[in-house]
Amino acid sequence: MSNQETSKSVFLNVNGVSYPVTIDGGRNLLSVLRGEIGLTGTKEGCDDCECGACMVLVDGQPVNSCSYLAAQTQGREITTIEGVAPSPEEMDPLQTNILEAGGVQCGFCTPGMILSARALLERTPHPSEEEVRIGLSGNLCRCTGYARIVEAVQRTAAGAKTATGDTGQ
Amino acid sequence: MTTHLLVATTLDEALAAMANGARPIAGGTDLVVGARVGKAPLPTELVAIDRLDELDIVGMVPGGSDDPTPLLFVGAMVSHATIMNHPLLAASYSGLADASALVGSPSTRNVGTIGGNVMNASPAMDTGAPLLAMGAMAVLQSVSGSRTVPLAELWTGPGTTSAGPDELCVAILIPRRMGEEGSAYVRLEYRRAMEIAVVGAGAAVTLNDDGTVAKAAVALTAVGPTILALTGLEELLIGTPLDDLSLSAVAMLASEQASPISDLRASDKYRRHTVGVMAKRALEAAGRRAAGETIAIPVNRAEGIGAARNAAAQNGAAK
Numbered sequence: 001m002s003n004q005e006t007s008k009s010v011f012l013n014v015n016g017v018s019y020p021v022t023i024d025g026g027r028n029l030l031s032v033l034r035g036e037i038g039l040t041g042t043k044e045g046c047d048d049c050e051c052g053a054c055m056v057l058v059d060g061q062p063v064n065s066c067s068y069l070a071a072q073t074q075g076r077e078i079t080t081i082e083g084v085a086p087s088p089e090e091m092d093p094l095q096t097n098i099l100e101a102g103g104v105q106c107g108f109c110t111p112g113m114i115l116s117a118r119a120l121l122e123r124t125p126h127p128s129e130e131e132v133r134i135g136l137s138g139n140l141c142r143c144t145g146y147a148r149i150v151e152a153v154q155r156t157a158a159g160a161k162t163a164t165g166d167t168g169q
Numbered sequence: 170m171t172t173h174l175l176v177a178t179t180l181d182e183a184l185a186a187m188a189n190g191a192r193p194i195a196g197g198t199d200l201v202v203g204a205r206v207g208k209a210p211l212p213t214e215l216v217a218i219d220r221l222d223e224l225d226i227v228g229m230v231p232g233g234s235d236d237p238t239p240l241l242f243v244g245a246m247v248s249h250a251t252i253m254n255h256p257l258l259a260a261s262y263s264g265l266a267d268a269s270a271l272v273g274s275p276s277t278r279n280v281g282t283i284g285g286n287v288m289n290a291s292p293a294m295d296t297g298a299p300l301l302a303m304g305a306m307a308v309l310q311s312v313s314g315s316r317t318v319p320l321a322e323l324w325t326g327p328g329t330t331s332a333g334p335d336e337l338c339v340a341i342l343i344p345r346r347m348g349e350e351g352s353a354y355v356r357l358e359y360r361r362a363m364e365i366a367v368v369g370a371g372a373a374v375t376l377n378d379d380g381t382v383a384k385a386a387v388a389l390t391a392v393g394p395t396i397l398a399l400t401g402l403e404e405l406l407i408g409t410p411l412d413d414l415s416l417s418a419v420a421m422l423a424s425e426q427a428s429p430i431s432d433l434r435a436s437d438k439y440r441r442h443t444v445g446v447m448a449k450r451a452l453e454a455a456g457r458r459a460a461g462e463t464i465a466i467p468v469n470r471a472e473g474i475g476a477a478r479n480a481a482a483q484n485g486a487a488k
Contacts, residue, residue, distance in 0.1 A: 069215075
């Protein structure tokens with residue numbers, strides 16, 4: 001293997017778009033998303049794999065992007081908060097519910113919370129409160145006290161239950 | 170500082186890179202975080218092993234020529250999330266499932282692997298104590314061949330192992346848990362997520378038909394330079410029931426044999442006392458499982474140990 005050139009050109013598939021980036025093998029995914037690709041919805045909190053502000057999905061699984069090497073995600077699908085809403089005019093039910101439940105204060109943890117919640121609901125469509133709390137563990141919030149975030153996830157799950165029915169209301 | 174990363178697609182490719190000095194990386198939860206907090210700089214040559222699907226397998230394999238007992242094969246790339254949800258592991262290797270279920274958070278458990286946990290050689294690793302109590306071994310492979318090393322001989326100190334720099338841990342082997350054997354892992358924790366064991370204990374127990382102990386092993390977490398196997402258990406336990414008297418004697422033995430440090434998380438005295446309590450609880454849970462009782466994974470949550478105590482009490486599940 002060559003030592004001369006450690007920067008490599010790779011393609012990262014983020015929210016369905018393939019981005020060419022030239023990066024060192026040691027660069028973490030968070031810094032590439034924010035610094036190279038310009039998607040700043042993913043936040044840098046502790047930068048130490050503790051707080052969950054940098055959570056993204058890699059092939060549908062939550063990953064702390066601050067501590068995951070960007071080059072390892074080649075060929076995998078990355079989802080960031082920018083890829084959650086179905087269109088620029090429409091929010092994802094998780095986004096609507098977290099706003100309506102009052103689960104957003106400063107907002108710094110929100111992108112990570114939403115991505116962890118999305119992965120949870122994918123895996124467990126109708127989680128108990130305990131399952132929501134476990135699913136969101138690793139995402140710290142210093143404002144809300146969590147209750148309203150948990151409520152928003154449960155509302156989303158309940159909404160999904162009726163969404164297949166005739167009308168929600 | 171720059172890093173060259175090779176994303177390996179075959180085991181041979183990964184081993185060749187390691188023979189040329191590359192360090193392996195899977196989920197990066199120890200290596201990348203460690204580099205950032207200043208433990209050790211990120212190696213200049215890395216080989217990513219997360220696409221080696223042949224290392225992401227759980228199954229039974231035949232035993233060797235000296236001992237034909239079948240062995241459980243857990244590939245080094247098997248994640249904590251897979252372990253905690255695996256029906257065979259949860260039912261028959263419960264102590265390992267207990268440990269994986271306590272690691273970090275859902276994201277840590279998705280990318281963190283058993284191979285990484287074992288080879289990082291932290292004395293506070295969660296999977297170490299149950300694996301040691303179950304008599305597990307690591308399979309180390311390099312371009313020049315492979316060898317199987319009992320975990321007790323693998324760990325040599327905090328963060329150090331007897332593996333050569335070119336050797337990749339490809340799997341963990343666990344002697345098959347025959348019939349009535351039960352295992353458990355419990356830890357003292359101050360919070361329920363993103364926590365590192367303050368102290369912990371893993372236990373594996375086989376019972377006789379009359380409920381007395383036929384075989385038992387206990388290992389301790391975070392009370393020495395490596396995971397520590399408790400010695401002298403046979404005299405205390407063989408042929409006796411797991412009652413208050415024998416469990417208290419094991420707790421004392423564990424406290425005696427521990428050589429903990431004081432740090433931010435606990436004093437040496439506190440660790441010495443609480444590791445005895447953990448040993449007792451792990452052994453008790455392992456004994457109940459050996460007797461056929463189902464205790465949900467992880468024992469910490471099911472039995473309300475550590476930070477889960479209040480929550481479990483509210484649910485009426487605390488003992």
